Amino acid sequence: MPTIFGVPMQALFGQLLLGLINGSFYAILSLGLAIIFGLLNIINFTHGAQYMMGAFVAWMMLNYAGLGYWWALLLAPIVVGIFGVILERLLISRLYKLDHLYGLLLTFGLALIIQGLFRNEYGVSGLPYAIPSELSGGQRLPFMFLPNYRGWVVVASLVVCIATWLVIEKTKLGAYLRAATENPTLVQAFGVNVPLLLTLTYGFGVALAAFAGVLAAPVYSVNPNMGADIIIVVFAVVVIGGMGSILGSIVTGFTLGLIEGLTKVFYPEASSTVIFVIMVLVLLVKPAGLFGRTA
Amino acid sequence: MLKRLLLASALCAAAATQALAQTPVKIGVLNDRSGVYADISGEGSVAAARMAVEDFKAAEKGLKVEIVAADHQNKPDVGASIARQWYDRDGVDAIFDVPTSSVALAINQVTREKNKAFINSGAGTADLTGPQCSPNTVHWTYDTVALGNGTGGAMVKRGGSTWFFLTADYAFGQALQRDTTEVVVRNGGKVIGAVKTPFPTADFSSFLLQAQGSGAKVIGLANAGGDTINAIKQAAEFGITEGGQAIAGLLIFSSDIHALTPKVAQGLVLTEPFYWDLNDATRSFSDRFAKQAGGKKPTAVQAGVYAGVIHYLKAVEALKSASDGGKVVAKMKDLPTDDPLFGKGTIRPDGRKIHDMYLxxxxxxxxxxxxxxxxxxxxxxxGADAFRPLNQGNCPLVNKS
Structure with missing residues (x-):
């Protein structure tokens, strides 16, 4: 069997595929963060908590209302998105004129409170959430066993990412959005309701996080701390891609998933740090990030 | 808030029985109340300690018991500074529970320095009764050697001759892998690979794939809490057990399995010193416990806190004083242990509590x-086979002869 650095080619393919799957989560989450930062200039530290809420809402729908996975995939992002809209109206909208730091502190504080409330109610061991029956089982590929659900995760996240990108780059609404990012005062002068645009954008970014949360519920432990661990990595992804760059966040999300996957084969101990090492290197060479524009 | 509540309730209880001459005892329950081990120990351990004080009828026996509690956040520095404050300022006589091995080793030191008593239930490291053993410490519930002995030995005997470890990359995971490897090799098995996973890890699929590729008959999970839950959940997803490989969870509590559900965890073999449904005594205790803990059954760690408090109070009652921790622990070692949850047992000179373990x-x-x-x-x-033999732990308190 052909090998690369002592690792069989086949094993390597498997690991690359797994990396791509993890990259899917990074991509959706960093996409939401990038949209929010691009338009609102808010560093949304509540993103991890909102991802966790997506998973919990899916669990609640199943256990309290009997709604299964597919309903949750549709409804949980809407529910959590509405929660995001309320947050934006009540609290975040008051901070637009202030320094970034205030937004960061507010959203970080909110994340701690939300996580604490869920922890108090549901404990830390996590809640069970089964893979939907349509997607259970798997395919025996020549180089690995691929659970159907993991394949679905890649497809779903690619579709969502590409659709979001198309809306922002190719539609009129997207044009308003991009214009408001460039110069909100001017756009408002043309009669566009910019505050509403900001609120809806935040709601959409939050809904993306919740969508990722529902996707994650069947494979990861649904527990109040699930967002706290992943959010730091996702921030690194956004920084590497370039703060506020939509395409950058999608591409770096998937790419870093792949790189992390490779690290897990060659030097597993470093797999939790490799993304941060890359972040340092990118910041040294290109401070605005790979896809970012220098201000 | 909680501290005050506990204080108030203890004071009320004390006021009711003021007629007797009272020996004051102050117990501190120190554990994880918000992190990964909060469900294993946490508030449930405090409830267990409270139940122990009630069941011991401490007030009738002339003991004025007060319970305080705090969160060590799984950080040794935080834990050590709370312990110092409790011992120096708040008059705490003994600390109970303390999950997370690194924190437990720190409390072990502080307690010895202050000559108080430390009855550990939550931590795993067998070093507490090994090189780091102390005349002020009792290790009650379980340790890494007992876990490796139970699960490791059983899996090899069931035909699991080749092993691949997924090991949490910190002191506890490495100790567990080390102690289990020893048992596997002693029973004629072989370890063919291991991967150190960062702590904590959400996605184990890559490591599971490596374990799958190794062809080992047993995949040993030398991790705990959320890591173990994720690893087992994903092993089911990737069809590991269907492919003929067995998973051995080396440190798993009933609360973890409850979270995973039998559907995902079925067939898993594990070692615990306690399960709520063992006999009538454990069932009746667990029913009472569940009423106080929102329907949850007690974990082995919480049961260990209950039993530890009862035995500790027995020793204090005999000495009529809790102030000299070294003397109390020595008395605990003299007296045979007997409680509804772990049955009859003993405490060895190295501080190891001996009772049966269950596979x-x-x-x-x-x-x-x-x-x-x-x-x-x-x-x-x-019990005699479950734990490390007394003379093999390198405990300085034990005469090697």
Missing amino acids: FEVKKPAESKGPWDLYKTLATIP
């Missing part, structure tokens, strides 16, 4: 009659 298998969903009906007993490991 359990997680039931199939069809066999499980309720959300907490989780285990069937495969074997009882007698």
Whole structure:
């Protein structure tokens, strides 16, 4: 069997595929963060908590209302998105004129409170959430066993990412959005309701996080701390891609998933740090990030 | 807030029985109340300590017991500074529970320095009764050697001759891998690979794939809490057990299995010193406990806090004073232990509490009659065989002869 650095080619393919799957989560989450930062200039530290809420809402729908996975995939992002809209109206909208730091502190504080409330109610061991029956089982590929659900995760996240990108780059609404990012005062002068645009954008970014949360519920432990661990990595992804760059966040999300996957084969101990090492290197060479524009 | 509440309730209880001459005892329950081990120990351990004080009828026996509690956040520095404050300023006589090995080793030091008593239930490291053993410490519930002995030995005997470890990359995971490897090799098995996973890890699929590729008959999980839950959940997803490989969870509590559900965890073999459904005494205790803990059954760690407090109070009652921790622990070692949850037992000179351990298998969903009906007993490991022999721990308190 052909090998690369002592690792069989086949094993390597498997690991690359797994990396791509993890990259899917990074991509959706960093996409939401990038949209929010691009338009609102808010560093949304509540993103991890909102991802966790997506998973919990899916669990609640199943256990309290009997709604299964597919309903949750549709409804949980809407529910959590509405929660995001309320947050934006009540609290975040008051901070637009202030320094970034205030937004960061507010959203970080909110994340701690939300996580604490869920922890108090549901404990830390996590809640069970089964893979939907349509997607259970798997395919025996020549180089690995691929659970159907993991394949679905890649497809779903690619579709969502590409659709979001198309809306922002190719539609009129997207044009308003991009214009408001460039110069909100001017756009408002043309009669566009910019505050509403900001609120809806935040709601959409939050809904993306919740969508990722529902996707994650069947494979990861649904527990109040699930967002706290992943959010730091996702921030690194956004920084590497370039703060506020939509395409950058999608591409770096998937790419870093792949790189992390490779690290897990060659030097597993470093797999939790490799993304941060890359972040340092990118910041040294290109401070605005790979896809970012220098201000 | 909680501290005050506890204080108030203890004071009320004390006021009711002021007629007797009272020996004051102050117990501190120090554990994880918000992190990964909060469900294993946490508030449930405090409830267990409270139940122990009630069941011991401390007030009638002339003991004025007060309980305080705090969160060590799984950080040794935080834990050590709370312990110092408790001992120096708040008059705490003994600290109970303390999960997370690194924190437990720190409290072990502080307690010895201040000559108080430390009855550990939550931590795993066998070093507490090994090189770091102390005349002020009792290690009650379990340790890494007992876990490796139980699960490791059983898996090899069932034909699991080749092992691949997924090891949490910190002191506890490495100790667990080391102690289990020893048992596997002693029983004629072989370790063919291991991967150190960062702590904590959410996605184990890559490591599971490596374990799958190794062809080992047993995949040993030398991790705990959320890591173990994620690893088992994903092993089911990737069809590891269907492919003929067995998973050995080396440190798993009933609360973890409850979270995973028997559907995902079925067939898993594990070692625990306690399960709520062992006998009438454990069942009646667990029912009472569940009423105080929102329907949750007690974990082995919480049961260990209950039993530890009872035995500790017995020693204090005999001495009529809790102030000299070294003397109390010495008395605890003299007296045979007897409580409804762990039965009759002893405490060895190195501080190791000896009781039976149990080898359990997680039931199939069809066999499980309720959300907490989780285990069937495969074997009882007698206390004498379960733990590391007294002369092999390198404990300075033990004369090697």
